[in-house]
Amino acid sequence: NAGVTQTPKFQVLKTGQSMTLQCAQDMNHNSMYWYRQDPGMGLRLIYYSASEGTTDKGEVPNGYNVSRLNKREFSLRLESAAPSQTSVYFCASSITAGNTGELFFGEGSRLTVL
Amino acid sequence: KQEVTQIPAALSVPEGENLVLNCSFTDSAIYNLQWFRQDPGKGLTSLLLIQSSQREQTSGRLNASLDKSSGRSTLYIAASQPGDSATYLCAVRGLGETSGSRLTFGEGTQLTVNP
Numbered sequence: 552n553a554g555v556t557q558t559p560k561f562q563v564l565k566t567g568q569s570m571t572l573q574c575a576q577d578m579n580h581n582s583m584y585w586y587r588q589d590p591g592m593g594l595r596l597i598y599y600s601a602s603e604g605t606t607d608k609g610e611v612p613n614g615y616n617v618s619r620l621n622k623r624e625f626s627l628r629l630e631s632a633a634p635s636q637t638s639v640y641f642c643a644s645s646i647t648a649g650n651t652g653e654l655f656f657g658e659g660s661r662l663t664v665l
Numbered sequence: 666k667q668e669v670t671q672i673p674a675a676l677s678v679p680e681g682e683n684l685v686l687n688c689s690f691t692d693s694a695i696y697n698l699q700w701f702r703q704d705p706g707k708g709l710t711s712l713l714l715i716q717s718s719q720r721e722q723t724s725g726r727l728n729a730s731l732d733k734s735s736g737r738s739t740l741y742i743a744a745s746q747p748g749d750s751a752t753y754l755c756a757v758r759g760l761g762e763t764s765g766s767r768l769t770f771g772e773g774t775q776l777t778v779n780p
Binding site: 641643653654658 | 699701706709710714754756758768771
């Protein structure tokens, strides 16, 4: 049982380039999330999808777009990467977005923007 | 706005010691609190989830307690082992989060257990 799988694990971009981070979960969860983790800032929510077909902004959505492709997959796109987007990105999922939802995380995607 | 604080930021103990990690939050109106473990270069692994109606949860050598009124949670690790070395994070889900989607994370306590 793979849980939450993210690709790629590492990526280096130049300023202005675009890329998509992929996330898939095999736990039949309804809700999926994208976080970024930065030293001194902790984990911050970028976007989430409470259920298939819906997406909403989190705390730091600027510069990102998301797509909930189907129940299993939730992608994060950087249209024009900036050095401030250098970070570790985590995808997570939960059974529902409700108040009892325990979160399960992927192993992260480490992005460097030069 | 909910704020979550974990003190100390780092802790080093000898193997076999019992230890307590602390998590405090500013808004006591929460749905639940979750403790995670993060190994270097890895994702977060869920350890324990405590609902607002619960006082504690146990899993093996781990015991997490919750005191909503004082805005505090503790993670107790019994008989620590070098394999427990990791960063431990707590996260709270607030009652004000109507979508139920948002957690507020602390920055974690980096634990080192020395052989």
